[in-house]
Amino acid sequence: MKALVIGIERTVFSTISGLYFHIGETEKKCFIEEIPDDTMVIGKYRTQLFDKQTNSFLPATPGLGMHVEIKDPDTKIILSRQYGSDGRFTFTSHTPGEHQICLHSNSSKLALFAGGKLRVHLDVQVGEHTNNYPEIAAKDKLSELQLRARQLLDQVEQIQKEQNYQRYREERFRMTSESTNQRVLWWSIAQTVILIVTGIWQMKHLKSFFEAKKLV
Amino acid sequence: MERLVLCVLSVFVSQEWFVVVAAFTQSLDSDFTFTLPAGRKECFYQTMKKDASLEIEYQVLDGAGLDVDFFISSPSGHLLFSDHRKSDGVHTVETEEGDYMFCFDNSFSTVSDKLIFFELILDNMDTDEDPDDWKEYAHGTDFLDMKLEDIMDTINNVKARLMKSVQIQTVLRAFEARDRNLQESNYDRVNFWSVVNLTVMMVVSALQVYLVRSLFEDKRRLRT
Numbered sequence: 322m323k324a325l326v327i328g329i330e331r332t333v334f335s336t337i338s339g340l341y342f343h344i345g346e347t348e349k350k351c352f353i354e355e356i357p358d359d360t361m362v363i364g365k366y367r368t369q370l371f372d373k374q375t376n377s378f379l380p381a382t383p384g385l386g387m388h389v390e391i392k393d394p395d396t397k398i399i400l401s402r403q404y405g406s407d408g409r410f411t412f413t414s415h416t417p418g419e420h421q422i423c424l425h426s427n428s429s430k431l432a433l434f435a436g437g438k439l440r441v442h443l444d445v446q447v448g449e450h451t452n453n454y455p456e457i458a459a460k461d462k463l464s465e466l467q468l469r470a471r472q473l474l475d476q477v478e479q480i481q482k483e484q485n486y487q488r489y490r491e492e493r494f495r496m497t498s499e500s501t502n503q504r505v506l507w508w509s510i511a512q513t514v515i516l517i518v519t520g521i522w523q524m525k526h527l528k529s530f531f532e533a534k535k536l537v
Numbered sequence: 538m539e540r541l542v543l544c545v546l547s548v549f550v551s552q553e554w555f556v557v558v559a560a561f562t563q564s565l566d567s568d569f570t571f572t573l574p575a576g577r578k579e580c581f582y583q584t585m586k587k588d589a590s591l592e593i594e595y596q597v598l599d600g601a602g603l604d605v606d607f608f609i610s611s612p613s614g615h616l617l618f619s620d621h622r623k624s625d626g627v628h629t630v631e632t633e634e635g636d637y638m639f640c641f642d643n644s645f646s647t648v649s650d651k652l653i654f655f656e657l658i659l660d661n662m663d664t665d666e667d668p669d670d671w672k673e674y675a676h677g678t679d680f681l682d683m684k685l686e687d688i689m690d691t692i693n694n695v696k697a698r699l700m701k702s703v704q705i706q707t708v709l710r711a712f713e714a715r716d717r718n719l720q721e722s723n724y725d726r727v728n729f730w731s732v733v734n735l736t737v738m739m740v741v742s743a744l745q746v747y748l749v750r751s752l753f754e755d756k757r758r759l760r761t
Contacts, residue, residue, distance in 0.1 A: 339584035353570040494717050501724045508731050
């Protein structure tokens with residue numbers, strides 16, 4: 322049981338994949354995740370503050386947090402919360418489309434930043450990758466083979482969901498293309514007709530004008 | 538009794554083989570999509586171990602000419618690859634220990650923001666703990682005979698193929714997003730210029746009529 326608890330802890334806090342970037346004090350970094358509906362997304366981040374004295378990055382400064390804001394494809398905010406210097410946020414999509422994840426630091430204490438930079442390690446897991454298999458194994462009492470089969474099933478289900486979403490997007494794309502083409506066609510015809518009609522009207526009007534002024 | 542011992546032995550042997558096979562199929566990847574404002578440069582860093590491999594693939598999904606500058610440099614500051622105003626690219630690096638930096642540069646553009654997608658595929662990172670080593674968490678024992686290794690091999694094979702499938706899907710998604718954005722900007726452009734065209738035609742037409750009339754007006758006055 323103890324091994325199980327340690328194991329779960331390890332999985333959650335261990336390898337935040339190693340990708341990091343620097344963020345300024347008032348800077349807001351946003352990432353876009355395009356996902357099908359009913360998909361869970363878990364984001365984990367870890368921050369480090371640049372210390373001018375030691376000229377290196379210090380781990381986990383307490384009191385320095387990050388504000389996380391998540392918008393759904395209709396630009397409605399579905400999550401807007403403050404987290405500590407290490408945080409974990411999660412949401413599930415209800416509509417398919419581009420969700421936007423924005424991070425910015427909430428430092429009110431300027432002294433902490435002192436014109437330095439904040440290093441943010443970020444890891445975003447989508448869909449099947451969010452499943453915690455050791456936990457599932459414990460809950461459903463699965464053997465290793467069953468657990469592997471379960472993982473494969475989850476993966477394939479995720480792929481299927483993505484493909485369905487892709488089909489829906491391709492349909493929208495095709496509708497827009499066809500609508501554009503139709504508009505181009507009808508507009509060209511309308512332009513030509515207007516041109517001809519305007520030309521004829523011009524000639525007729527000028528002719529009647531000249532006749533009225535007794536020039537012709 | 539002997540059969541029991543043999544059974545138990547085959548249990549240990551098979552499970553070890555399984556762990557060894559699982560270790561070689563370790564592959565981590567992450568992808569991000571972000572907006573790069575005009576005139577800005579954004580850098581990302583990735584910590585690597587020695588003798589691992591880092592593959593980075595990027596695409597510009599939206600924004601004017603659909604191009605961006607890209608470069609990647611090693612932990613020692615040595616520039617490894619540099620792309621100038623490319624729409625997409627793939628680079629693989631055999632890594633040493635340290636933090637690799639890769640940057641997207643949109644300084645050449647003054648007005649248009651670029652939407653950039655990139656994907657990192659890390660291989661052979663062989664972390665100390667194998668995240669897929671679930672022996673400790675799994676309950677119960679599998680009833681084993683010698684055929685189980687084959688099943689395990691097949692499962693690992695399928696898992697590797699599925700990972701590849703997911704990577705291809707991500708690439709296709711990026712392509713589709715780019716095409717879609719291109720088409721939507723075309724649509725806007727066609728609408729806008731059509732309205733402009735119509736307005737110009739009306740104005741020119743009215744102007745022509747007015748000018749010709751004014752010509753004659755003056756002449757009449759001159760004559761009388």
